[in-house]
Amino acid sequence: MSTNSLLQRILQEHDRMGPAEQRLGDFVKAHPGKVIHMSMARLSQECDVSDPTVMRFCRRFGFEGYQDFKLNLAQSLVPSAPFAYEQIVPGDSIESIVRKTARNSLNAIQRALEDLLPQQIEEGAKLLQEASWIGIYATGISEVTAIDAEHKFQRLGMRCAAVIGRKKQWLHAEASRPNEVALIFSQSGHTKQMIELAIAARSGGARVVSITAADSPLARVSDVLIAVTPYDRTELLTPLASRLNHHLVINMLVTSIAVTSGSEFPDQLPALDSWQTDKI
Amino acid sequence: MSTNSLLQRILQEHDRMGPAEQRLGDFVKAHPGKVIHMSMARLSQECDVSDPTVMRFCRRFGFEGYQDFKLNLAQSLVPSAPFAYEQIVPGDSIESIVRKTARNSLNAIQRALEDLLPQQIEEGAKLLQEASWIGIYATGISEVTAIDAEHKFQRLGMRCAAVIGRKKQWLHAEASRPNEVALIFSQSGHTKQMIELAIAARSGGARVVSITAADSPLARVSDVLIAVTPYDRTELLTPLASRLNHHLVINMLVTSIAVTSGSEFPDQLPALDSWQTDKI
DNA sequence: ACAGAAAAGTAGTTTTACTATTTCCCGATC
DNA sequence: GATCGGGAAATAGTAAAACTACTTTTCTGT
Known part of the structure; x- marks a missing residue:
């Protein structure tokens, strides 16, 4: 940068x-x-x-x-700028846990800002927008990411579903057909289940958009890759930071789709909760 | 702080x-x-x-x-020279959407770092740790936050459940008993349903931990408040940023609990997916 | 109204950043 | 091989900056 x-x-x-x-x-x-x-x-x-x-x-x-x-x-020199991951260790005070957690997150986002390729976001957004249906796949803690994506895409009126669980995922992937998109979240891109799902979805005619590490097996079987550099061993320990960037990507995709489809306040869309809940 | x-x-x-x-x-x-x-x-x-x-x-x-x-x-004053939120407007290029999304997120975390009170996190963590069961409540897009919390607490071996949907929430809240904790996520702290749930849970003998705005109605009916300053009108438009800080708080809570309960690698716990999934 | 304390100002001292000029060092030239 | 020239560094000097000790003013409470 x-x-x-x-x-x-x-x-x-x-x-x-x-x-x-x-x-x-x-x-x-x-x-x-x-x-x-x-x-x-x-x-x-x-x-x-x-x-x-x-x-x-x-x-x-x-x-x-x-x-x-x-x-x-x-x-x-200010701590947030280009600085390293701070590991949290057993003796840490609550205050330093708070500080380290926040700083590690800042660090993660800064790296994302440097590494993300807008063109990949653009291609991903285009495919998703044109899809007749989107299946969102993830395992482990990334399931939350999938659910988040589901929520947000549905706000835009898109047809999609977060598909959680091995068997369900198989069912859906094998039933894939043209004009559908499989959106896959995987930190490493080495998870066997996800790679097989991608292959299954494609053989049914669907397109695959993956948010995962570049040069990973999953990346190679995807139509569109949105590369999110995973963290090396030390930094893998951070639970939020690694997933944070996937959430960022979701938001960028949602916003891009909203913009290109002509919404007047693209960043307002996912904040409409207030309309649905009673306030006092 | x-x-x-x-x-x-x-x-x-x-x-x-x-x-x-x-x-x-x-x-x-x-x-x-x-x-x-x-x-x-x-x-x-x-x-x-x-x-x-x-x-x-x-x-x-x-x-x-x-x-x-x-x-x-x-x-x-180094971080983002003027702390301003950068609104995303219809004409924006993909590249500026990527940049603005990331920078708004950075901004949000930085504010959280300044505003969060470690003592509140500590109190919240203590209560959660001692609970025999934790009910996690949220509505709207915060539901994802609740699910995230559920995932992470379960990793620590804690008994908890994200309770989604009006009726289910009522059932659970009214069945509350001592030694249980209700963990409530609400952006504004003005959502009627959440306030009533808090009151119901307390009258059953449970303690209420709220992650919400200070000085809100919900804050006043909670045993422990973890104050997350909500964003003023302009910034309400940001979908990710406002929710981001709730995720941060979850992580801080999880890490704090892991540390005080003597785990050797507190920040490693929620990253154990690798054990459960086959890699190639 | 007046004592006493807190708040702000005056004047003076030391230190600091910066400038103008000189000296040193080293390689190319006659 | 002495000399010239040019860049790198040092010496010496200056104006202004930061900081201190002390005095004056302005409140506050009895």
Whole structure:
């Protein structure tokens, strides 16, 4: 993404700098959190460098001076930006659970924003929109995702159903016919049941839209793939974050369909609960 | 929450300050982006205030001085420069739908991180953990949230059920007895059915944990409130964002319960799907 | 109305960021 | 091989910034 962190730019510029400025760069990279609380004098001393050199170093990156540099450095350090998954461990306080959970979710969405390909969403939305019926398939905890999708598509007046459970899924997939779409959610794209469902649905003439990992077996047997990069081993531990992106994709699909079908307030549609329930 | 955005803290402290410091506070709130590039002298002049007053103002919030204050201010405004919700409009391209959806979600989580009170999560988790059975109630699109909660609590081996539909909900709520907990999800806290369910459950001896807006009718009839600030009119249009925070709360509850009950890998629990499904 | 405390301001000191100029280092040139 | 030249860095100096100690003003309560 275009929002290159300042620290990365320092790394890139490294070879184009003289030795004194390199020492500066190394120190800033190593202790950015310290630097923002240091004066120019202290920093220059720490790196065996004179303070006009610090000045030149800052200007090199397009800043007006040291102050301006420090401010931007501070902003690029802010926890939410490009930062790692924080594992939750047994001793954690409630407060840190709250913080870590939220931050991990932020992290997940940020990654999604960088990785998602709008074109895939577009293709998926087009197929879904043209379908006469949509079967929504998932297993395990992704079932909730399927139910969520069902709710939202039905709001748009579309014919669809979340199909849960092995036997039911088989029944529906084998009865597939042209003009229908099978929408499949799978984290890894390696789940046997889902791959077989995709194949069954296609042999009946239906199209398959999968929200799953790129380069997975499921991706290869789908007509349209919406690639959601799964999390590597460490990050797999996070329960919400991994599923969050699937919900995001659903929302993007729903909104896209609403937009292209000419709704005036595309993002209002799924929020109509208020009409159906009595309030006091 | 301790990670309260600086601007919010300024707002909270407003009444405890003298008129000069109030002028400062107002200016900082109005032009935070300007302030971070101003010197103390310029700021004090702009607010008709002497510069030791600026000093005192900064120290009031626990900072060492003006510099330190500016640094933290800069960090607190980094995330999405203006916190504004970006409405999706009919003409939007797929790409901007993707971007806006993701950014609105980020925005929602960030707000949750600032507003959520860990103590409420803690109280909620405690009650849920001690319950002999948990009834999970919701209507409309929040039903998905209820199902999600059911899935996750069951992973922990807890006895619970998502109760969907008016009549079923009545049956269950009226049969409530001590040691049971009713877990209620409601965006506004004004839904009649939910309030009545809460009252019914309590009169049967059960405790009520609500995830809803503070100061709402539902909040007032609950034993434990987990306050999730609802979105004002403009932001109500966002379908995912408003519900997202309820999912976050569920996750925090599940993790908290897992931690306090001594699980070794608290954040791994809800990710055990792999055990149940065949992979290829 | 007046004592006492809180709030804000004045004046002064130290530190800081930044500038202008000079020195050093190193490779190419005659 | 001394010299010239150009980039990299340092020295020295300045204006302004941040911070402190102290004084004055403005409330508040008896």
